Amino acid sequence: MRMKSLNLIGGGRVGRTLGRLWHASGSYRVQDVLTGSARTAEEAVTFIGAGQAVTALADMRAADVWMLAVPDRQIAAVAATLAHGSGAIRPTLAFHCSGALASGELDPLRAGGWQVASAHCVLSFADPARALQQFAGTPCALEGDPMAVAELETSFTRIGAHCFALAAEHKLLYHAGAVFATNFLPVLQALAQQLWHDSGVPAGVAAQLGTTLLRNATDNILALGPAGALTGPAARGDHALVERQGQAVAQWDATAGQAYAALSQLATRLAAT
Numbered sequence: 334m335r336m337k338s339l340n341l342i343g344g345g346r347v348g349r350t351l352g353r354l355w356h357a358s359g360s361y362r363v364q365d366v367l368t369g370s371a372r373t374a375e376e377a378v379t380f381i382g383a384g385q386a387v388t389a390l391a392d393m394r395a396a397d398v399w400m401l402a403v404p405d406r407q408i409a410a411v412a413a414t415l416a417h418g419s420g421a422i423r424p425t426l427a428f429h430c431s432g433a434l435a436s437g438e439l440d441p442l443r444a445g446g447w448q449v450a451s452a453h454c455v456l457s458f459a460d461p462a463r464a465l466q467q468f469a470g471t472p473c474a475l476e477g478d479p480m481a482v483a484e485l486e487t488s489f490t491r492i493g494a495h496c497f498a499l500a501a502e503h504k505l506l507y508h509a510g511a512v513f514a515t516n517f518l519p520v521l522q523a524l525a526q527q528l529w530h531d532s533g534v535p536a537g538v539a540a541q542l543g544t545t546l547l548r549n550a551t552d553n554i555l556a557l558g559p560a561g562a563l564t565g566p567a568a569r570g571d572h573a574l575v576e577r578q579g580q581a582v583a584q585w586d587a588t589a590g591q592a593y594a595a596l597s598q599l600a601t602r603l604a605a606t
Contacts (some may be wrong), residue, residue, distance in 0.1 A: 339364060339400060340364050342415070346458040350461045351402070353382060353465060354493075364394060367393060390418055412441050415442060428449065428485060432504070435501035435502075448477075452485050457515060470494075471494050471495065525542075566578065567600035
C-alpha cells in the first residue's frame with residue numbers, strides 16, 4: 334500500500350518531533366518542509382531524517398496531509414494563503430497543532446473542499462530530542478471534520494499517542510487546564526527561587542529547597558490528589574497570616590502579590606472541598 338505523503342509548514346519543536354516520529358514509524362512519507370528561513374528548514378529536515386527543505390509555499394508539492402505547525406497567531410493567515418495559492422493542488426487534509434484554537438482557524442481551506450482538524454498533544458516540547466523519548470502514551474486531543482479526525486487518530490495512535498475527542502467550543506478552557514498544569518509551574522518555581530534569593534537564603538540551599546519541595550509536592554499530588562496534597566496557611570484557614578504574607582509579597586513585587594492573593598483564594602476553596 335502506498336505510504337501517504339506529509340508536508341510540514343513550520344518546523345519548530347512540535348513539527349520536528351512529530352515529523353521524526355511519523356518518519357521513523359513509517360506512518361507518513363515526509364515530503365516538503367517550509368519554515369521561516371532556508372536554514373531552519375534544513376535543520377528541521379536534518380532532525381526529522383527525511384523531507385526536502387523549501388523556501389516558499391509555491392515550491393511545495395501536492396501531499397496527502399498538510400501539518401500547520403506554526404504559532405497560533407499565524408494559523409489563520411497561513412491557512413488563507415494556502416487556500417488562495419493552492420489552486421493547482423487538489424484539496425486533501427490539513428490540520429494544525431494548537432491546543433487553544435479549533436479547526437475553524439482552517440475554514441479558508443474547508444471552504445475549498447479540504448478536510449480539516451486540530452490535533453494537540455499534551456506534552457512539553459521544550460526539547461525535541463527529549464520529547465521523542467517521552468511521547469509514548471501522550472494524550473492527544475482531536476477535533477474537526479470526521480474524515481480528518483479518523484485519519485489523525487490512526488496516525489497519532491501509530492506513534493504511541495492516546496487520542497480523545499474534544500469539542501471545538503471547549504478548546505480554550507481545555508488548553509487553559511494544560512497551561513495551569515505545566516506552563517505556570519516553571520513560573521512559580523522561578524518566583525520561589527527569587528523570593529529565597531532576596532530573603533538571603535544561600536544559593537545551594539535554595540536549589541535544594543526547590544528540588545525537595547517540588548518532588549515531594551508532585552509525589553503527594555499523584556498519591557493523594559490535589560485536595561489531599563494541599564498544605565500551607567490558606568489550607569489551614571490561617572487568613573491573618575495569608576493577609577500579612579500577601580502584603581509582604583505585594584511590597585516586594587506587585588504582580589507577584591496579586592498572584593499570591595488569587596492563588597490563596599483558590600487554595601482556600603480547594604481546602605473546603
